Amino acid sequence: MVIDTLIDVKHLKTYLGQHWVHRDISFSITSGEIVAIVGGSGSGKSTILREILGLLKPASGTIYLFGEQLHHMPMQIYHKIQQRCGILFQEGALFSSLNVLENIAFPLRQFTTLNPDSIAEIALLKLALVGLSPDTAVKYPAELSGGMQKRAALARALALDPEVLFLDEPSSGLDPVSAAEQDELLLQLQGTLRLTIVMVTHDLSTLATIVNRIIFIGEGKVIADGTYNELKANRHPEVHAFFHNTRAEIATT
């Protein structure tokens, strides 16, 4: 059975730190899309991601993942769904007590019964995919630069060949060259693995080049939902300001 709607968020309301972060958020994401959730600082973009990942429970509203309602499905099904999702956290969130290879191998060790050699092989492949040299395999996260940590974390997110990849600020802390390479890699993976990518980002060049669809969050609601060009033409003051400022003009010309 093919489920086309991978993620369905309905009437999400969130109350955090004495105020309503989300008043009414609804959107759905279909298989194969590269979607960016965009909005100003404090608009609750990352919060939505945390809610979809089940790290935070919304005040009300429902979230469906692969057709199953979050918080209402049996644990076993939830674990299966978790294995179909790869997550890249903003700071990488690599386990500091494991070296890079062990970090990437960790999900493989947990969820597959492959022998150590096969696991190492797959982990090294992911390492090569994200553009890290084999020397980094035996290094610990603390020995790596921020950008390298991020790449290693992306490799870990890709370890189980997930169907959906969640990225929180994927290009923050990367130099423009690495950021462009990462965009290229994401596009390649999306094409070859039919990956669905959901990201929270501010990076206008990422938005302009690889993202199919942008969901703009503001005032606790979805203000705009469409392609880059549609949003660029949007007349809402917040959306307009996001796409028409000096930085935006420079970045996309």
Place this chain on the structure above:
Amino acid sequence: MPGTYLSIGEDKTTLCCHGEWTLWHLIAIKNALIDSEIPTKINKIDGSKITKMDSAGALVLQQFLYTLQQHQHQPLKLMAFEEAQLALLKLVTRPDQQWREIPRIARPNFLARLGLSTINYTVGFLNYLNFIGELTMIFLQLLRHPKRIPWRACVSVIESTGVMALPIIALLSFLIGVVLTYQMGLQLRNYGANIYIVDFLGISILREFAPLITAIIIAGRSGSAFTAQLGTMKIRQEIDALQTMGIAPAELLILPKIAALFFVLPLLTVWASLFGIFGGMVVSNSMLHVSYTDFLDRFYTAVSVKSYITGMIKAPVFGLIIASIGCYQGMQVTGSATSVGERTTISVVQSIFFIIVADALFSILFSTLKI
């Protein structure tokens, strides 16, 4: 005969791949590749029956093709693969197969490790002395500019390490008093020397147990907290931020902690003595029939102020040991969360170790001075 993942075509030159070539079927695929006997004439690979392929599956296929290529000298042809699958195969192909090797880290031999740890301990000790020296300099500077003394920080540390520790220290000291009296009472009762429990309790609790128990509790409770707090601040670059603002981290973060424990530990020791003696009194009354008034009368004559003072001399020294080791280990944290855990462990173990060493030294000192 078609297998689940592999079969040989009619013409004996085509190898057909079937089914899901994904991570979750990888073991079965690998087994199929090992078990199947591949005719040497194979020159075409048919991918039309692959329903799903991910990068792990592609990797296995690519490696298989690579080894196959080594054995036969004619080029292999891939047919009926989807565009995406070909792209994926290309993605997992590396020009040389070198990247499959994990670099090995050589483990030094016993002698090298012994030397390394000797150097590490020596350097660690020198660093500690350096740390103490630096603190002393900053302390002296602060004395010349009393306006800069961070009183608020001191008071807040006194609250968290002293005031908040009162209940747990009271409870544990009381229990120690109860246990000591019970154990000794059993012996003293045999000789009818019940009243001497007061001498025993007074001297042992005031001189030894109260300072030691207090110091050990504070080492576990506050020394570890100092290390974890400073270590986390160091990882999160808060220490660097302070330094760039021209504030020595020692001045704002470390000295207040050391000063606070220097004052707090004697006070807590008095508190611990009180409750230890009180615990002893309660058991003496019920088990040894030494009434509260008899106990206090005897206490007044049997226990000299000297015992109290010897206990009180030790306490501030213990405070200095705990705070300086806790802060020093906190500043030694590097990089990762693991390091915070390691340093916190070292901090508590070293604090308690040096408290007991210092206590032994005090005993020798007091006995030679005949106190």
